[in-house]
Amino acid sequence: MAARTAPLDLLALDSLLSQEEIAMRDLVRRLVDQQVRPHVARWFEDGRTPTRDLAKQFGAVGLLGMHLQGYGCAGASAVSYGLACMELEAGDSGSRSLVSVQGSLAMYGIWAYGSEAQKQRWLPDMAVGDAIGCFGLTEPDHGSDPASMKTRAERNGDGWVLRGTKMWITNAPVADVAVVWARTDDGVRGFVVPMDSEGVTANEIHHKLSLRASSTGEIVLDEVRLPGDALLPEARGLKAPLSCLTEARYGIAWGALGAARDCLDTAIAYACEREQFGRPIAGFQLTQAKLADMAVELQKGFLLALHLGRLADSVGLRPEQVSIAKLNNVREALAIARQCRTILGANGISLEYPVLRHANNLESVLTYEGTSEIHQLVIGQELTGVSAFT
Amino acid sequence: MKIVVLVKQVPDSGAERNLRSDDSTVDRDSANNVINEMDEYAIEEALKLREAHGGEVTILTMGPERAAESIRKALSMGPDKAVHVLDDALHGSCALATSKVLAAALKTLEPDLVIAGAESTDARGQVLPHMLAERLGAAALTGARKLTVDGATLTIERQTEEGYEVVTASTPAVVSVWDTINEPRYPSFKGIMEAKKKPVQTLSLGDLGIDAGEVGFGGASTAVVEHARRPPRQGGTRVNDDGEGGVKLVEFLVSEKFV
Ligand SMILES: Cc1cc2nc3c(=O)[nH]c(=O)nc-3n(C[C@H](O)[C@H](O)[C@H](O)COP(=O)(O)OP(=O)(O)OC[C@H]3O[C@@H](n4cnc5c(N)ncnc54)[C@H](O)[C@@H]3O)c2cc1C
Numbered sequence: 001m002a003a004r005t006a007p008l009d010l011l012a013l014d015s016l017l018s019q020e021e022i023a024m025r026d027l028v029r030r031l032v033d034q035q036v037r038p039h040v041a042r043w044f045e046d047g048r049t050p051t052r053d054l055a056k057q058f059g060a061v062g063l064l065g066m067h068l069q070g071y072g073c074a075g076a077s078a079v080s081y082g083l084a085c086m087e088l089e090a091g092d093s094g095s096r097s098l099v100s101v102q103g104s105l106a107m108y109g110i111w112a113y114g115s116e117a118q119k120q121r122w123l124p125d126m127a128v129g130d131a132i133g134c135f136g137l138t139e140p141d142h143g144s145d146p147a148s149m150k151t152r153a154e155r156n157g158d159g160w161v162l163r164g165t166k167m168w169i170t171n172a173p174v175a176d177v178a179v180v181w182a183r184t185d186d187g188v189r190g191f192v193v194p195m196d197s198e199g200v201t202a203n204e205i206h207h208k209l210s211l212r213a214s215s216t217g218e219i220v221l222d223e224v225r226l227p228g229d230a231l232l233p234e235a236r237g238l239k240a241p242l243s244c245l246t247e248a249r250y251g252i253a254w255g256a257l258g259a260a261r262d263c264l265d266t267a268i269a270y271a272c273e274r275e276q277f278g279r280p281i282a283g284f285q286l287t288q289a290k291l292a293d294m295a296v297e298l299q300k301g302f303l304l305a306l307h308l309g310r311l312a313d314s315v316g317l318r319p320e321q322v323s324i325a326k327l328n329n330v331r332e333a334l335a336i337a338r339q340c341r342t343i344l345g346a347n348g349i350s351l352e353y354p355v356l357r358h359a360n361n362l363e364s365v366l367t368y369e370g371t372s373e374i375h376q377l378v379i380g381q382e383l384t385g386v387s388a389f390t
Numbered sequence: 391m392k393i394v395v396l397v398k399q400v401p402d403s404g405a406e407r408n409l410r411s412d413d414s415t416v417d418r419d420s421a422n423n424v425i426n427e428m429d430e431y432a433i434e435e436a437l438k439l440r441e442a443h444g445g446e447v448t449i450l451t452m453g454p455e456r457a458a459e460s461i462r463k464a465l466s467m468g469p470d471k472a473v474h475v476l477d478d479a480l481h482g483s484c485a486l487a488t489s490k491v492l493a494a495a496l497k498t499l500e501p502d503l504v505i506a507g508a509e510s511t512d513a514r515g516q517v518l519p520h521m522l523a524e525r526l527g528a529a530a531l532t533g534a535r536k537l538t539v540d541g542a543t544l545t546i547e548r549q550t551e552e553g554y555e556v557v558t559a560s561t562p563a564v565v566s567v568w569d570t571i572n573e574p575r576y577p578s579f580k581g582i583m584e585a586k587k588k589p590v591q592t593l594s595l596g597d598l599g600i601d602a603g604e605v606g607f608g609g610a611s612t613a614v615v616e617h618a619r620r621p622p623r624q625g626g627t628r629v630n631d632d633g634e635g636g637v638k639l640v641e642f643l644v645s646e647k648f649v
Contacts, residue, residue, distance in 0.1 A: 019459075023466065023582045031576055062579035074579035 001102035004272070007264050007295040015304055017079070024080045027042060028087035030272070031061060036091035041351045043213040047206070049094060051132065051174045051215055059129025063088075063099055065107040067247075073107075078312035082254035089258035092354075093361035094214030096255040101170045102126060104248035106133025106281045108149070109179040109190060112243065114233035118192055134175040134195075136166035136219050138389070144374050145389075146188075147238055151221060153182040153191060155294075159229065162191065162199075162224040172202040172217030179232070190232035190240055198227065210364040214389050246319050249369045250312065253325035254305045256333035256365055257298060259358040264294050266355055267340035270347070287343060294336045299385055301329040320382045327375035334362040339367035391445035391539070391561075393436045394499050395469065396518075397507040398426045399460040401454050403511040413607070415482055416512050416612035418454070425460045428507025429569050430467070434574040436505050439539060448499055452480060452491055458590070465585035466577035469585050472588065473499065477595045482607035484524065485513070489521035491605060494598040496526060502561040503544070508533050508568050519566035529559030551647055565572040605613045 008014075014022060035057050043049040058064055062074035067081040076084075081103075089096035107126050110118055110133075125131035142149050151164025162182055172178065178193045178200075195202060201220040208216060232240070268291060271282035281287050308325050311317055337359035341348040349356050366372055381387050401407045403419030408417040436447045449464045449472035451457050461523075462473045475495050483491070496504060509516045516532075523530035531537075535548035535554060542561045547554040549568050577585075597601055603609055629638045643649045 019462075020582060020586065022579075023463065027577055027579070027582065060578070061576045066579050074583070076579050076583070080579070249639055 004268065007268075007298050008261065008302060010295060011299050011303075014307075016306060017083070021077070021080050021083060025083040025087060027061060028063065028084045029090075030353035031057065031063075032087050032091035032095070036088075036095050040092045040095070040213050040251035041354075041357065043094070044092070044211070044357050045351055046343065047208070047212045049213045049215060051098060051171060051185065051358055052129075054095065054098060055129035055132055057129070058095075058099060059127060062127070063103070065103040065111070065123065065127050067103065067121055068107060068111050068123075071111070071119055072127035073123065074109075077309075078250065078388065079306065079309035081251060082309045085251040085255035086258035086261070086305075090262040091258075091274055092213045092300050092357070093255065093259055093365055095268050096251070096258070097170050097211065097214045100248045100251050100255070101135055102129075102133050104251055105135035105244050105324065106177070106179050108230065108247045109135065109235070109241070109244045110192060113190060113232040113240055114192065115228065115229065115233050118232070122192065126177075131176040132171055132174055134169050134171045134178045134219075135241075135244065136169050136172070136178050136180040137245075138166060138168050140165055140218075141168040141375070144371060146241065149181065149183055149188070151180070151182040153184045153189060156225065158228040160191065160226045160228070162193070162221045162226060164221050166219040166221070167221055168205070169202075170213050170368075173204045173215045175202070176292050178219060179244075180219070187236060188238045188241070191226060191230045192219075192232060193224065193226065197224050197226065210360045212360075220318065233315055242319070246322050249322045250308060250317065251325040252365060252369055253301075253308065253322065253329045256330040257305060258360060259365075260294075260298055260301070262310040262335040263337045263340035263355045263358050264291070264298060266353055267291065267294075267343040270344050270353075274345075281343070288341065290339055294339055297332045297336060301332055304328060318377050323370070323375040323378040326370065327372055327379070330362060330366050331372055334366055337362055391439060391443050391503060392499070392501045393439060393445060393503045393505060394448045394450050394496060394501040395429070395432045395436045396504065396522075397420070397429045397449050397451045397460060397464045398507075398512075399423050399451065399457040399512045400426045400510055400512040407512070409614070409617050413482060414617055418456070423456060423460065425463055426507055426510045427564070428511070428567065428569055429464075430507075430574040431569050431571050432505040432507050433464055433469065433475060434572045435567055436503075436536060437566075437575070438572065439503070439537075443539060445502075446631055448501070449477070450492065450495055450499070452488060452495070455464075455483070461590055462585050463577070465588045465590075466581040467575060468577075468581055470588065472590045474590055474592045475594075475598070476592050477602075477605075479595055479602035479606045481501050482505070482610060483605045484610040484612045485515055485517050486521065486611045487605040487609050489518055489525055491595070491598065491600060492518070493522055493525035493615060494600055495593055496522070498593075498598070500602065502542075502563075503539075504528070504562075504564040506564065506566045508518050508566045516566075523564040526562065526564065529561075529563035531557055531559055532564050532566040534567045537565055537567070539572065 447469040536547040
């Protein structure tokens with residue numbers, strides 16, 4: 001067999017990256033190869049992940065809040081952040097979720113809308129992984145439609161009282177601090193809630209078939225009394241949490257490609273080794289058609305993500321632009337993962353190979369941070385000027 | 391403390407490596423060129439010493455233009471600056487000539503301590519640290535698996551095949567380290583961004599007062615006469631257990647120094 005070309009090398013995509021971007025990508029690739037890949041199948045099978053240890057390791061290289069400026073954050077470019085997400089998710093969507101939630105949701109929320117004291121208190125600790133953050137927007141009865149959330153925060157003298165339940169909150173069971181969104185007389189506001197506050201309980205959600213190498217939980221807020229300075233002063237209305245989501249979705253658009261790339265690499269290697277009917281299955285035209293189509297989609301997704309990254313680093317991003325990339329790249333990544341699964345035959349359903357683990361993870365990724373349908377509605381509204389949400 | 395770490399760019403030892411057919415030097419064009427693995431441990435040791443005792447860490451590399459990539463990578467782990475000895479005439483230099491050049495560069499830097507990897511994965515000679523110590527009139531503390539610094543006194547545990555020896559000397563010294571000495575840190579994103587701004591001084595043979603004839607193929611004390619690829623692996627030895635199988639296995643392990 002002649003030499004093989006890796007899918008993302010077909011278009012020489014590295015030529016679009018700077019030395020620094022490649023150095024950062026290679027660093028995360030190495031970290032994932034050494035610290036995530038050897039263990040992740042076991043984490044997934046056991047449904048238990050050493051989130052704190054991982055956060056410390058990620059923090060040590062500067063992965064947590066890497067695209068933010070100041071407060072111990074690395075201040076890297078959006079493209080570098082995207083490449084990091086891609087490498088992380090090539091390991092597992094759970095590792096990328098940790099970095100997304102910590103950096104783009106919890107830290108970004110405090111960084112963009114917090115008081116100076118809140119930033120000083122939390123960001124440096126979160127950047128090194130000494131403090132773990134989570135982000136509570138979704139509720140049991142309000143997912144795609146957070147505007148109708150039930151969690152309430154009421155004035156109580158100088159302080160606040162929070163009541164409600166947040167559901168499907170990544171890292172809630174291990175977090176030190178939550179950025180919680182609640183309805184007030186003054187619209188939706190954000191609060192920085194230490195998880196050891198009286199009245200806060202976090203329950204692990206068990207029986208997941210997806211993102212098993214990531215902790216997910218429910219946060220019960222039972223008459224939680226918070227001081228006045230727990231309020232994020234600059235966050236007013238739903239557009240504040242939505243802006244955090246835009247940050248995270250950007251990273252997910254890159255991340256999903258990592259999972260897809262890992263599946264495709266695995267499928268190609270497998271197809272070249274596995275023999276049926278007296279020859280490697282890579283030699284069958286049907287297999288090659290699958291591989292070629294997947295490689296094409298993967299590269300298109302990369303170009304889309306990179307385009308977004310360059311926009312983010314120059315003029316900034318509009319939410320609907322991020323919707324395009326999140327919708328496309330997660331949808332295509334999931335299709336690639338499932339298609340790769342077929343190439344591995346029975347081995348495709350085993351945890352010995354990463355493929356079905358990635359496919360299962362991507363089911364969550366398809367749903368969180370705005371379902372595909374919601375992103376279609378965002379794009380549809382942009383195209384037509386008509387809102388179809390309700 | 392002024393520490394200089396020697397860093398060599400080598401072809402990735404995990405991939406296929408070749409010698410050039412025209413001049414028998416290492417083929418760098420077809421290779422993925424990386425920092426010599428053992429040198430990362432040397433960098434880590436230097437950074438730990440800087441953290442504990444203060445001072446400055448300088449990377450010193452002799453190598454072609456593209457070795458600059460490895461210098462940036464090394465700097466992204468945390469050293470302060472670098473010196474790159476770069477001269478076309480150096481191509482084909484033997485170990486003796488290399489030590490002459492590096493010693494001349496080290497004299498301009500006046501370090502208290504030079505740390506190097508015990509060997510490079512391409513040549514695996516293990517001679518350079520000794521040659522440098524000799525040329526600099528410094529102590530040679532080679533093959534360390536542990537290094538402690540107490541003022542000007544350096545103590546190493548020298549790793550041997552059977553165990554270790556404790557060797558003590560005072561600065562200035564050349565210490566070479568094995569990969570048992572520490573666990574090198576990852577670079578950080580900040581480190582990668584800062585590495586771009588760190589000073590890298592380029593020195594030519596002229597800057598070091600060395601004549602081109604003393605180095606390169608012309609000045610080489612050794613020459614590669616012939617080279618061939620290692621023959622493919624043979625079938626290995628098979629031990630049939632006719633009651634003595636265990637003994638034979640242990641004898642083999644002892645002969646290979648595994649036990
Ligand atoms: C593993 C995991 C981790 C998560 N982590 C977090 C977290 O850290 N923080 C957080 O706040 N949330 C988190 N979530 C929650 C996630 O954001 C929500 O699940 C998501 O927003 C969808 O909400 P829902 O599950 O209530 O589905 P629903 O909103 O009930 O949607 C169900 C279906 O109806 C469709 N639908 C809804 N409305 C419309 C409409 N108007 N038009 C067409 N179709 C519609 C949806 O697209 C979907 O297909 C997480 C979820 C998972 C699975």
